[in-house]
Amino acid sequence: MLEFILSFALAGCSSGVEPEPEDFQAQTALSTGEDLLVAGAGEEIGLLGKDKLERLKVAPGIVRMRQQNGKIYALVTGRESSLLTLDPKTLKIDSRIPCGHFAADFVLRGSQVLLSHSYSDLIRCLDLAGEEVWCRELPREPGPLVLSPDGQDLWVATRLPSQAATAPLTACRIVRIDPRDGAIRDSLDLPDGSTGLKEMIASADGKRLYCSFVLARNRVPATQLSRGWVNTNALGIVDCASRKITVVLLDDIDRGAANPWGLAQAGGRIAVSLSGTQELLLIDEAAMLKKIAAVPEAERPALANQLSFLHSCSIRRPLKTEGARAVVAHQGGFVSLGYFSNSLQRLSLQGEPGGETRLGPAASSAARLGEALFHDARAGYQTWQSCASCHPGGRVDGLAWDRPYDFGHARKTKSLFGAHLTAPSSITAVRADARASSRAAFEFNGLVPREAQLDQIGAYFASLQPLPSPRLGADGSLSPLARRGREIFESASCIDCHSGELFTCRKMKDIGTGLGDEAGRKFDVPSLREVWRNASYLHDGRAATLESIFKEHNAAKKHGDAHELNEADFAALMEYLRSL
Amino acid sequence: MKHLMMMIAMSLCAAAEEPPAKPMAELLQSPATEDYVISAEDGGDTWQYSFEKPAEGWMRPEFDAKAWASGKGGFGRAGSEQIVGTAWTNQDIWLRKTFRVGDKPKNLRLRLQHDEDVRIYLNGQEVVKRKGHRGDYEEIDLSAQLPLLAAGDNVLAIHCHQTVGGQYIDAGLEAGAAVPEAVFVANKIWRDWLLQDGLKPGQACFVAGSEEVDHALIAKVLGELKTAAPATAGLDPAQRRALYLKLCEARRAERLKPFAERGGAFVFTKHKALSGSFYGYTEGLSDAQAECNFRPDSELLSFKLDGLYGRTESLLRDKAGLIRDPELSFDAKRLLFAWKKDLKKDDYHLYEMDLASRQIRQLTSGLGFADFEGRYLPCGDIIFSSSRGISTIPCWRTEASNMWRCDKDGKLMRRLGYDQVTTNNPSLLEDGRIVYTRWDYNDRGQIFPQPLFAMNQDGTEQVEYYGASSWFPTTIGHAREIPGSGGVLLAILHGHHTYQHGKLAVIDRRKGTQEAEGVQLVAPVRETKPVREDHYGQQGEQFQYPFPLDDKHFLVTYDAKGGGGPEGAWGIYLMDLDGRRELLTIDPKITCNHPILFAPRKAPRQQPELIDLAKDTAEVIMQDVYQGPGLKGVPRGTVKKLRVVEVRYRAAEMGCTYSAGPGGSARVSTPPAAANGSWDVKSILGDAEVEADGSARFTVPARKPIYFQPLDDKGQALNTMRTWATLMPGERFSCIGCHENKHQAPPAGKVLAMAKPAQKLQDFYGPARGFSFPKEIQPILDNKCISCHDGAKQALNLSATPRLAKVEQRQWSESYWSLLQIAQGDYGAVKADPDGRLVKWIGSQSEPDLQPAMLRGSFNSPLIAMLRKGHQGLTMTREEMDKLAAWIDLYVPYSGDFTEGNAWSDADKKKYAHFQAKRNYMRDFERLNRQALLMKKTGTWTELPRDTETEYDAWIAQYAPDSRAKFDAELKRYETELRGERRNLALNPQDGRFNLGFPKASSNSEYDRSDKFLASKAIDGDLRNGNHAAYPSWGPDKVEKPWLQVDFGREVELDEIRLLNRAEYPHDTWWTRGKLEFSDGSSEEIAIGDARTMQSFPVKPRRCTWVRFTGLAPANPKGWPALAEFEAWGK
DSSP, X not given: OOOOOOSSOOOXXXXXXXXXXXXXXXXXXXXXXXXXXXXXSSSEEEEEETTEEEEEEOOSOEEEEEEETTEEEEEEOSTTEEEEEEOTTTOOEEEEEEEETTEEEEEEETTEEEEEETTTTEEEEEETTSOEEEEEEOSSOEEEEEEOTTSOOEEEEESSOOSOTTSSOOOOEEEEEOTTTOOEEEEEEOOTTEEEEEEEEEOTTSSEEEEEEEEEOXXXXXXXXXXXXXXXXXXXXXXXXXXXXXXXXXXXXXXXXXXXXXEEXXXXXXXXXETTTTEEEEEEHHHHHHHHHTSOGGGGGGGGGBTTTTGGGEEEEEOSSSSEEEEEXXXXXXXXXXXXTTEEEEEETTOOEXXXXXXXXXXXXXXHHHHHHHTOGGGSGGGOOOHHHHSGGXXXXXXXXXXXXXXXXXXXXXXXXXXGGSOSBSTTOOBSSHHHHHHHXXXXXXXXXXXXXXXXXXHXXXXXXXXOXXXXXXXXXXXXXXXXXXXXXXXXXXXXXXXTTTTOOSOEEOOSOOOGGGTTOOEEOOOOTTGGGSOSBSTTOOBSSHHHHHHTSOTTOOSTTGGGOOHHHHHHHHHHHHHO | OHHHHHHHHHHSOXXXXXXXXXXXXXXXXOOOOEEEEOOGGGTOOEEEEESSOOOTTTTSTTOOOTTSEEEESOEEOTTSSSOOSEEOOSSEEEEEEEEEEOSOOSOEEEEEXXXXXXXXXXXXXXEEEEOSBBSSOEEEEOGGGGGGOOSEEEEEEEEEEOOSSOOEEEEEEEESOOOOHHHHHHHHHHHHHHHHTTOOTTOOOSSTTOHHHHHXXXXXXXXXXXOOOOOOTTOOHHHXXXXXXXXXXXXHHHHHHHHHTTTSEEEEEEOOOOOOSSTTOOOOOTTOSSOOOOOOOEEEEEEEEETTEEEEEEEEEESSSEEEEXXXXXXXXXXXXXXXXXXXXXXXXXXXXXXXXXXEEEOOOOTTOOEEEEEEOTTSOEEEEEGGGOOBOTTSSSBOOEEEEEOTTSOSOEEOOOOXXXXXXXXXXXXXXXXXXXXXXXXXXSSSOBOEEEEOTTSOOOEEEEXXXXXXXXXXXXXXXXXXXSSOEEEEEEOSSSOSOBEEEEEOGGGOSSXXXXXXXXXXXXXXXXXXXXXXXOSSSEEEEEEESSSSEEEEEEESSOOBSTTOOOEEEEEETTOOEEEEEOOSSSOEEEEEEOSOOOXXXXXXXXXXXXXXXXXXXXXXXXXXXXXXXXXXXXXXEEEEEEEEOOSSOOSEEEEEETTEEEXXXXXXXXXXXXXXXXXXEEEEEOOTTSOEEEEEEXXXXXXXXXXXXXXXXXXXXXXXXXXXXXXXXXXOSTTOOTTBOOOSSOOGGGGSOOBOOBOSSSSOOBOOIIIIIHHHHHHHTTTTOSSSSSSSOOOOOEEEETTTTEEEEHHHHHHTTOEEOGGGOEEOOTBOSSOBOOOTTOOSSOOOTTSSSGGGOHHHHHHHHXXXXXXXXXXXXXXXXXXXXXXXXXXXXXXXXXXXXXXXXXXXXXHHHHHXXXXXXXXXXXXXXXXXHHSSOOOOOOOSOGGGHHHHHHHOHHHHHHHHHHHHHHHHHHHTOSEETTOOTTOSTXXXXXXXXXXXXXXXXXXXXXXXXXXXXXXXXSOTTTSOOBOOOSOSSOOEEEEEEEEXXXXXXXXXXXXOTTTEEOEEXXXXXXXXXXXXXXEOOOOSSOEEEEEEEEEEEEEEXXXXXXXXXXXXXXXXXXXXXXX
C-alpha cells in the first residue's frame, strides 16, 4: 500500500464545509479504463479496480482529474491550488505546479496548462514550470473547460450570471477563447435566468458541447411551483461550428429534474446527474438531436420552456447515491458518485442499476445532514428545486426574485453565509431570523418542515466558512491599497451601518434606492463579508458591480459619504470591500 | 353509549371461525344437479322460438307452438361475446322449452343471461322479470316456485325485448341446491383461466376428443410459466384436466406475488351501480328533485389471501342502505366510507370505522346533504365530495356535488370546489395534489368534457390535469396514481350517458395532455384511438376502480364479458398491464367493487396551507395573453382588457329548453337564455387592463367560479374561456397566457404588470350583477330602436312586451324573440340559432375542444357591424355598444337571476325559493366554519363578509319563509356551538333512526317505533307541543320505567336541564317527578309541573358525557306523558 502524506494544508474547500475524517465527499472521478479513481474533499483517492477499493492518501480538495500522455493529472483546489502529476500505477505525486487562487478546472494543451479560476474570474495559461503565459479576465466565475479536439478552441462556461439582476438578460455564458493568446473569440449567452452552471463536456465527435445549469424563471412572480414556475433545469447544447446554443429542459411536466450537476457521455448516451433528485437521466443523444432538428429553427428557443421534451428520448433512473454530483463513463456504463453518501453506484448504458461501493461513512453530522437537505429537491414540491437552486453553495444565484412576502418587488438573492448571525432575515426584515426564513422557504417550496430539519439547516449555515478573497495575501493580510480602503471605510461613514464582525448593524436603512411605490423605503443593511462574490448588489440587484452601487445608483447621495470620495480613495475603498 | 354500540354491533357480522379451505380440485366438483334446460354455456338446448308476436297465452303449457321455428340457444347477434346458437337480430323474441320432470326436486335454479328486458314464465306463471342487460349468468333461486312444477312435461317460456346495443338471451334450469359461495368462486376462477387461455365460447375441453384443445390450454400456461413441458401424450381427459389445474395453480402463485408481497389483503365494497342516466349523479339525495339513484343492499368487507385463494370477512352489512367509497387511513387502522341508510330519511355521510374495535363513528350529518368519496389528507383532515353547494346541473334535473374539506371529526367543513357540475372520485397524488374528475362545460357541449383536474390540499391551483379541451376520453374516472411514477395515473375511460365503468388506461401527462396524446389503453396494451363517442367503452370487458400496486400490477373490479346493468355481478381481480389476471373474489349476486389494498402506506406530501381565510380576494397574474393557442393569429397589441365573468348556478330545476349543436344536445333546466344560449347566469365582475406586453395583474373575488375574456379596443371578446377557474382567499394564481399548453414553463422576460400593484377590477357600468337582458339591453332598445321597431312600423319587434315560452316556463320580451329569431323547436320548446342573421355566438353546444379566436360573438355579429357602420342615423354610445357586445359574448342571456322572466306556478316558486334558501344556509354555515377556523388561529371571532346571494332574499321571504326560519334557527344554534357559548347542548335536529352522530337521544321505549315518537324528537328543537299527532315528541309506550338519555359524544359542562311537556291535555298527561342521572354517577331528583311551557331545572354544574331522564311518575295513569323537548344547557 502506498501512502503519501502531503506537506501542505488546504485552506478550505469549495463547499465551505470542513470535511469530517474519513469523509470522501466525492467530487470527481477518472476512469483509466480498468480502474476508477475517485477523489474529493477528503485526503484520499479511491482506487476502484474490479470491485476492490483501495484508499490512497494523496491530497485533499481534488476537483478534477484528467489523463493524458500516460500520466494522471489532478487539480487540487484551494487558496493555493496546485496541479499534481501522478504516477498512474502508484498514484505517487511526480510533480506539482502551483496554480493560484481556487482553480476550478484545467485542460492540458501540449506543454501548457489552461486553468479557470472561479473566484478571481480568470482564465490563465501556464507552462509546465508554472510560469504564466497569458491571463484573461472573464466574468463571472469561469468554471468547466473544454478544449476542442484540434486544440484550436478553448471553451469556458461561467457558473453565474455577471449582469445586474435588473438587466434585460441575466445569464451564464459560454466563451470561446483562443488558447494561444487568451483572446476571446465568442461569448455566447445562455438564456435569461440561467445560473448555477455545473459542468460542460464535449460530445464524442467533439462537434457539440453539453452543459448543465439551472434555468430560473425569476422574471415571473414566484407564487406557484408547478410547471417550473420558479426554477427549471436545463441542458445547453452548443453547436461548436455554428456557435448556436439550443437549450432543452430536463424536467418533466410534474417532476422537476432539480440541480443537474455532472455530465458524462458514452455509447450514444448523455448521462446527466440530477443532484437534487438523486437520479441519473440518460439521454439518447441521436434521438434528442433528431427531435430538436425536427423543430423549426425559429421555434427552437422556445424549447427552453418545453417540459417533458426529452421524455420520449430519455430514461430517468433513481440512484442509491446521495448527493449525486459527478458522473463518469466507466467500463461501458456509468458510475454515479455520492457526495453525501460517500458511495458510488454503477449503471449500465440503459440505466439498469449495478453494484454499489461504499467509499466511507455517509455524512452524519448535523451540518452535513443540513447541507444534504439544502441540496435535496426531494424535500420540495415536485422536485423542481432545492435550496441550492437559488443559493448555490449557500451563496447567491446572481438573480432577483419576486417572492410572495414582498409581492410585486423583486429582491436579489441573499447569501446565506452568516445568515444565522444577522437577524432579522430577508431584505425587508419580513422574517425574524434565519430559522423563520428557512421555515417560510420550505413552506413556499411545498413542504411542512420538521423542527429537526430546521436544526440541520441552521447547523449547515453555522458551518459555512468564509472563502478568502483572491485579493488577500497568502497569509490573509490586506494589501496596502485595501488597508487604505479600510481607513476610508471608517471615515466615509460606511462603518456606521456596516458595523461589527459581519459588517452589518442588522437594521433597516434608506439609502435612497427605493423606486416607485417604494421610494423612501428602508432596506436591510447587508453583511459585507464575502461581498466580493455576492453580486449583484442593492435590494433588487440593480448594481452589477460594487463600483456601480455608488457610480450609478447613488443619485440620492444617501449611501454613506461614498459620493464625496476622490477616484483614488474610491478605488481603495473598492479594493477593501473586495478583500472582505 | 352501550345501547348505541349495540345497535351498531347488530349490523356487523361477527367474524366466524372458518374451517380450512377445501382444495380447488374438490371445489370444482359440482354438486349433483339435474339439468332441465341446458344453458348455452353448458352446451345449449333446443328451443322453439318466434320473432313475431304470438297470440295470447303463448307462455302456457297448452299453447300450440308447432308453427314456431326451432333452434339452439342462446339467441343473439353473431360475433358477440356470448355463445350464440341461433341468430336473433330484430327487436323481440319469444321462446318456449318443454322439459320433463321425474321426481319433484327440492330446489330449483334458473341461470339467466339477458340483453335486454326479459320476462320468464314457468308453466304460464311469470317467475322472473329483469330489465337492462347482464353479461354473465345470473343464478336465480326459484325453489319458491317449485309448486308450479308438475311431474312430466313442463314449459319454460321467455320473452326478451331489445332496444339498443348488443342483444342476447339464454337460460338454463337446474334442479339442485344453490351452489355454496366457495364452489361458485372456484368455478368462476376455473372458467376465467379457460377464457384467458383461449377456450372459445361453447368449446368443450377435458373430454374425450378434446386433446388438441386441452394441449393448447396447457401450452398456454406453460408459456407463461416458462417451465419444461411435462409429457402429456396418452393422458386421459381427467389427467389432462388435473395437469391443467396444477399448472394454473402454479401460474396463479407466480401472478399473485406482487399482491402477496404487499400483505395479500384488501378492503372492498359490494353494491350495485351508483349512477343512473349519466355517470356523474350518485348522490341519490333524500330531497332529489327528479332522478334519484339508490339501489340498496351493500356490504363493506375485507379480503385476505389464504394460500392461493382467499377469504372474505364482512365488516359492515346494510341490506337497506348503501355503503360506498372505502378509504384506509395511512396506517391502515381506520376505514373511512360513505353510508346512506335510507332513500328518504338519510343521505350519504362520512363514517369512520376503527378496524381493531370495529366501532363506527359518524363524521358528517345533515338530511338533504350528501357527503361521500372521502379521502384522508396527510394532516388528518378529509376531503370529500358533497352536494352542499346546492345547485342543479344545467343539463339535467340532478344535483351537483363539489370538493369540500373537513377536519378529522367531520367538523369545520369548508368548500374547495365551486363547480358548475359534478366533480367525482378524488384521489391524492404522491406530490400532495388531489386529482379528480371534473365535469366542465361552461359555454360548450356537456357530453365530452369530463377531464381530470387537480388542486392543492387547500384548494389552490385548481387546474386541468388531463384533457380539458378534448373530445377524448369522454370521461376519465376512478384515477389513481401509479406508485412512484411522478403523476402517471391508472384510470378508467367511460362515456357520459353510462355508468362508471369502461376501459382501463394509463394516463401519462409527460406524453401530452389532450385527446389520446397521453392515454394508453392497457390490459392489454394496445393502440389508443381518440374517438368521439358518448357511450365510450361500454362494449366487451369492463373495468372499475383500479388500485395500482406498482408500475405493472393492480387490483381492479372487472368483468370479462361486460354487460353493464346495475345488477352486474363483477369480481375483483389482480391484474397486470398486459391483462394477465387472477380472480380474487366474486359474489354471485352483486358486484364486488372498489378494492383498496389493506396495508399501511406512505402518506402523500403534506402541503403547507398558504391561503388566508380572512381574505375574500385572490390575485391573478397573467404573463402574456398572446401566449398559447387561445389567441393564435391575434396581432400583439389587440388585447386591451381582460373581462372577468362569474358563473352563477341554478338552485333548482324549473322548466327547460333544448340545445343542440356539434357538441351534442341537452335539456337545459331553468334556462337563463334561449336554446344554445348561456347555460348559466353570468355576472360581469369587471375588467382589468392588459399591459403592452400582454401581461395583467388583478384581484378577483375568491371562492367564485370565474372565467376570462380578452377584449379588443371596442370591448369585443376575441375569445372566451369555456371553463372556469376558482381561486382561494389570498391565493396568487399565475398563468402564462390564453389556454397555454400545460407543458409550457413560463418564458423568460420582464412582466410589465408586475411593476404595478394588482389592479382592482373596473366596474362594467356599475357594480357586479347578473347580466339581465331586460335591465341592460331593453333600455337601449327602448331608447334607440323601439320608435321604428315596434312590431308594426317594422316587423322586427324590439319591444319589451312579454311573450310566453311554455316549456321553458319563461316570459321573454318580444325584442329577445326577435333579435335571436327564436322559432318553434323540438319537444314543444323553442330554439335559437347561434349562427343567426343578427347575432352570432359560439353556442352552448359547441365543440368541447379549443375554438379559434374571433370565431363568433360580438366580433362577428351582423347586429354589431350594422350599428358600428351606422343605421338610420343612430348614434350609439360606447356604453350601449359595450353592453350589446357583452350580451352576445356572454351567450345572449335573458335572466340576470334565475327567477327573472319566470312563468312559474306558486308551487314552482316555493320550490325554487326553498332550494335557494338552502343554498344560502349552507353558504352561511360554511362561512361560520371559516370564522371558527380563523378563531382557532387568531383567538378572536371575526365576522367574515357574507356571500349569500342577496338578490333572492325578497323571493325567499315571500315564497319560503318557513325554510328560511328553520335554516336561520339552525345557523344561530350552530354559531353558539362554534363559539363555545352556553347553549342547549342536547339540540340536534339531525338526530334520528339513522344518526350515529352526536348529540344522540335514545330510550328504552318509543311508542310504536313510529317516527313521530322517537327519542330523537325530544332534541329536535321543535317546541310545538299542542297536538300529539301533528308535532313529533318523545312518546314512550306505557312501560314500567321509561327513560330518555342524551349522549353528547364528548365531555360537556352542564348547569341546567329544561323540559317541555307534550301538552295536548287531556289526551296527554305529565310526569310529576323525575330523576336526572349523569354519567359521572351523580343524580338529582326533580319535581315537574303540568306546565305547557318550558320548565327549568338548574342543576349543580358538572362535567359529564350523558344525562338520563328517568324515575318518572305520571300524574294520570290513563293519560300519555311525553316530552316535546329535552334541553341540557351548558358549554
